[in-house]
Amino acid sequence: MIEVNHSKIKETNRKKIIKLLLEKNEVTKLDISRSLDISITTVSTNITELKKEGIVSDVRSLESTGGRKAMALKINENCRFALGIALTPRHVKLSLINLKKEVIGDIRIRHNKKDIESIIAIAKENINKILNNKEISIDKLLGIGISIPGTVDSEEGIIKNCYLLGAENYNLKKSFEEFNTTIYIDNEANLSAYYEFLNKKDILSNLLYVSITDGLGLGIIIDGKIYRGSNNAAGEMGHIKIIIGGKSCKCGSQGCLESYTSKNVLIEDFNEISNEKLNDIEEFISLFEKGDKTTKEVLERYFNILGIGIANLTMLLDPSSVVLGGDINSLLKENIDVLRSIVYKDNLFTNEENCKIDVTEFKESYLLGAAMVPLEEFLN
Ligand SMILES: [Zn+2]
The missing domain is CATH 3.30.420.40 (ATPase, nucleotide binding domain)
Structure with a gap:
């Protein structure tokens, strides 16, 4: 149990640090330690890890009033990405965002396909396209979220019923397995509500x-x-x-x-x-x-x-x-x-x-x- 709690705290600290770095342009380890009330040792350990993963980098050393110069750190917003896909009766749409929620790539394909498999094929082809266009490797993707205009079981990744796309009890998550990234599926209106709410x-x-x-x-x-x-x-x-x-x-x-x-x-x-x-x-x-x-x-x-x-x-x-x-x-x-x-x-x-x-x-x-x-x- 103690083990679990430790890793949970570690995970929480890491997320808190990333969030703070996303909010501020430049921060020092000391700033992070003070703002989040985390020990400087913990901050240092996390920063070393985040630097190794390419998420954080040094910007410049700040003028000091004595002692060692502090290093200003920043997040590399273009080191990880998230992809949104919407499957609709007439379009397949893709939007790629970076860590700062900025849309960095967009694709819209109009189609007249009536079966879910053909629509998925368009989506897959364009996942590769949008990533290639931006020269992003799949391992930099945090996951793919897919919007469906019908009833879905988001936990299992199954389309329960979507007459607009001609799909019933269809395992959508499995269809995207080859991308080796986490696939999230939800209903179109749920995702709109969620986005509206986040704002x-x-x-x-x-x-x-x-x-x-x-x-x-x-x-x-x-x-x-x-x-x-x-x-x-x-x-x-x-x-x-x-x-x-x-x-x-x-x-x-x-x-x-x-x-x-x-x-x-x-x-x-x-x-x-x-x-x-x-x-x-x-x-x-x-x-x-x-x-x-x-x-x-x-x-x-x-x-x-x-x-x-x-x-x-x-x-x-x-x-x-x-x-x-x-x-x-x-x-x-x-x-x-x-x-x-x-x-x-x-x-x-x-x-x-x-x-x-x-x-x-x-x-x-x-x-x-x-x-x-x-x-x-x-x-x-
Ligand atoms: Zn009805």
């Missing part, structure tokens, strides 16, 4: 992230942790029934919230009432921005339903923050006041003061969230 963790501990993409997902952060439920199926907000015997849903059921609020609904509804036919959401957004009346009409109905869905959520979980994001952020931003008024209207249980409703500031928080998982694991 706000000083001010709140509960947060809901509503993800509007080809589906409608929900990421739940309770007391700073992703809430997954007992079968990893928490947050299936898209399949809450809102109309008995309503529209057919991709899940096989009817009347699900998702069949009224995924981004594709905007295109379908528009095409139903207009002579003009749209193919993708970008066309819809551009028409709306030009002041097109039909898009306005479609959006009004859309936000009414989405607003009711979010109002129901606030009643269930009483969050302090609901963040919306995904693929229609510009539409959400322009209509956020409409949405807020629907959520708070006739809502006895919460209000603008207690529950903030905002649109994310990040374009692809699921992708950044995926990259952050291995990095956070390394640091915390």
Whole structure:
């Protein structure tokens, strides 16, 4: 037992030192010892190890007022990396970040593959590409985080069900075994919620992230942790029934919230009432921005339903923050006041003061969230 505790303390000290070095540009061993209240001997041992691993290096010797000159140390932010990958029905996206969370490489591949194996093949090819582009060897990778728009067992690394990618009970972790690095898998909305939370963790501990993409997902952060439920199926907000015997849903059921609020609904509804036919959401957004009346009409109905869905959520979980994001952020931003008024209207249980409703500031928080998982694991 004592052995275990020792190695745990050692690990904690090491992480604390790395975190401090990431916060400050230059520090001396004495600074570290004082800031973290760790003995100078322990600091020295750790620094020697970190230097050997190429994580820390000397910057310059500082002027001293007597005695030995102190050495200023800095972290080499480009000595380790974390990779985030998002597998979506139309894209494979990769983002490579360094220790300072800076994105240093990005790849986006558009595809029309319908089976999970082909999509994975694209991802694998591009893992090699992004690392080769930056001349990074795989052993400098802290891990790979993968975002999936479906239900996953993140502990086992299994996709439980993802009809958007045509995968069921699929061992994704195993597919990436050849890279010999730790693979983390999570649901898209969970990762978005996680990323959003990491950026706000000083001010709140509960947060809901509503993800509007080809589906409608929900990421739940309770007391700073992703809430997954007992079968990893928490947050299936898209399949809450809102109309008995309503529209057919991709899940096989009817009347699900998702069949009224995924981004594709905007295109379908528009095409139903207009002579003009749209193919993708970008066309819809551009028409709306030009002041097109039909898009306005479609959006009004859309936000009414989405607003009711979010109002129901606030009643269930009483969050302090609901963040919306995904693929229609510009539409959400322009209509956020409409949405807020629907959520708070006739809502006895919460209000603008207690529950903030905002649109994310990040374009692809699921992708950044995926990259952050291995990095956070390394640091915390
Ligand atoms: Zn459904």
